[in-house]
Amino acid sequence: xxxxxxxxxxxxxxxxxxxxxxxxxxxxxxxxxxxxxxxxxxxxxxxxxxxxxxxxxxxxxxxxxxxxxxxxxxxxxxxxxxxxxxxxxxxxxxxxxxxxxxxxxxxxxx
Amino acid sequence: xxxxxxxxxxxxxxxxxxxxxxxxxxxxxxxxxxxxxxxxxxxxxxxxxxxxxxxxxxxxxxxxxxxxxxxxxxxxxxxxxxxxxxxxxxxxxxxxxxxxxxxxxxxxxxxxxxxxxxxxxxxxxxxxxxxxxxxxxxxxxxxxxxxxxxxxxxxxxxxxxxxxxxxxxxxxxxxxxxxxxxxxxxxxxxxxxxxxxxxxxxxxxxxxxxxxxxxxxxxxxxxxxxxxxxxxxxxxxxxxxxxxxxxxxxxxxxxxxxxxxxxxxxxxxxxxxxxxxxxxxxxxxxxxxxxxxxxxxxxxxxxxxxxxxxxxxxxxxxxxxxxxxxxxxxxxxxxxxx
Numbered sequence: 001x002x003x004x005x006x007x008x009x010x011x012x013x014x015x016x017x018x019x020x021x022x023x024x025x026x027x028x029x030x031x032x033x034x035x036x037x038x039x040x041x042x043x044x045x046x047x048x049x050x051x052x053x054x055x056x057x058x059x060x061x062x063x064x065x066x067x068x069x070x071x072x073x074x075x076x077x078x079x080x081x082x083x084x085x086x087x088x089x090x091x092x093x094x095x096x097x098x099x100x101x102x103x104x105x106x107x108x109x110x
Numbered sequence: 111x112x113x114x115x116x117x118x119x120x121x122x123x124x125x126x127x128x129x130x131x132x133x134x135x136x137x138x139x140x141x142x143x144x145x146x147x148x149x150x151x152x153x154x155x156x157x158x159x160x161x162x163x164x165x166x167x168x169x170x171x172x173x174x175x176x177x178x179x180x181x182x183x184x185x186x187x188x189x190x191x192x193x194x195x196x197x198x199x200x201x202x203x204x205x206x207x208x209x210x211x212x213x214x215x216x217x218x219x220x221x222x223x224x225x226x227x228x229x230x231x232x233x234x235x236x237x238x239x240x241x242x243x244x245x246x247x248x249x250x251x252x253x254x255x256x257x258x259x260x261x262x263x264x265x266x267x268x269x270x271x272x273x274x275x276x277x278x279x280x281x282x283x284x285x286x287x288x289x290x291x292x293x294x295x296x297x298x299x300x301x302x303x304x305x306x307x308x309x310x311x312x313x314x315x316x317x318x319x320x321x322x323x324x325x326x327x328x329x330x331x332x333x334x335x336x337x338x339x340x341x342x343x344x345x346x347x348x349x350x351x352x353x354x355x356x357x358x359x360x361x362x363x364x365x366x367x368x369x370x371x372x373x374x375x376x377x378x379x380x381x382x383x384x385x386x387x388x389x390x391x392x393x394x395x396x397x398x399x400x401x402x403x404x405x406x407x408x409x410x411x412x413x414x415x416x417x418x419x420x421x422x423x424x425x426x427x428x429x430x431x432x433x434x435x436x437x438x439x440x441x442x443x444x445x446x447x448x
Contacts, residue, residue, distance in 0.1 A: 001212065010234075014230060029236050032232065040226060
């Protein structure tokens with residue numbers, strides 16, 4: 001219940017406060033969001049499978065975001081930022097699809 | 111992930127879990143043997159979720175992972191037809207989700223809530239910031255955009271140069287036109303002076319002829335005018351002091367004596383004393399009048415008295431009314447103009 005309320009509050013806060021993203025963080029925010037989405041879907045799946053652990057979720061959430069941002073940062077330093085961010089997006093996207101597919105099977109049995 | 115416990119469980123949660131799920135599902139085709147076991151573990155993990163103790167949670171996780179080494183035995187018959195692969199033998203995922211949503215909140219969820227709130231916040235920010243295309247574009251895209259803009263700027267510069275040269279042409283054309291107009295006006299003025307249609311002023315002489323007996327005939331007058339023209343007179347007018355008639359002497363001005371003692375100039379009858387105003391170089395004009403056996407001499411022979419006075423500034427203000435030519439018309443030009 002609290003996480004759902006947190007999500008709603010976060011979205012509302014995003015609409016209410018017009019905060020501009022710091023320039024240095026701008027390239028990493030989209031990747032970080034996708035990584036966080038991956039962690040969130042993984043968490044939902046863990047809940048459904050009964051193995052959810054909030055400590056694991058917090059650690060994996062933060063680690064996902066940091067690693068994704070770091071990979072993009074590294075790619076930017078190496079001059080392959082766009083390719084590496086594409087790679088990260090692809091990997092995270094596959095994971096999200098897998099997790100959502102499992103959630104779907106559990107909920108709809110199909 | 112240096113932490114031993116969180117390492118595998120982190121993997122197990124979003125990405126690694128499919129393995130467990132897969133194996134579990136593969137186990138299900140033999141419900142007699144395996145399903146109770148799976149149901150038991152699921153039951154246990156469900157319970158642990160309800161209880162929400164970290165230690166139990168990891169134990170449950172390990173419990174999930176421990177069947178893994180054993181599973182390679184199972185796969186030989188993974189795809190038996192008619193197997194209910196996705197029918198959970200334990201409390202369904204939906205129920206677990208519902209339980210998780212409706213369960214009593216505890217402190218551990220607050221951190222999760224904060225992170226999820228951060229995610230929502232960041233996502234909304236990013237979606238709203240996406241309006242600015244340049245800010246999020248990568249370096250290659252920026253270079254490309256810059257290149258395109260530079261090309262566009264070049265094209266526009268060319269356009270500007272073209273238009274500026276057009277403008278220069280037009281301005282110089284306007285200047286030329288203005289100069290031509292000025293020239294034409296100047297020519298019209300000088301032509302007007304010559305044709306007698308505008309007043310003229312300048313240095314010159316006044317030739318005064320007192321002719322009490324009206325002996326000076328048209329021939330002598332014409333000769334005087336001719337001498338003045340020879341001396342370079344540019345504008346001439348003639349006034350008859352007797353009846354105060356004045357005539358601008360132009361190319362078409364005729365002198366005649368319709369009757370003895372009557373002098374008409376340009377169709378107007380003038381009565382003595384005559385006064386001829388000529389604008390030109392005063393010395394030359396005077397010389398043209400006073401040379402031996404010249405105009406003045408012949409007038410004095412006729413019994414008239416003629417005097418020449420030089421002036422630095424005279425005005426010829428009598429105007430000639432030009433008549434449009436009735437017969438003569440401009441001849442067709444051969445070749446270029448003039």
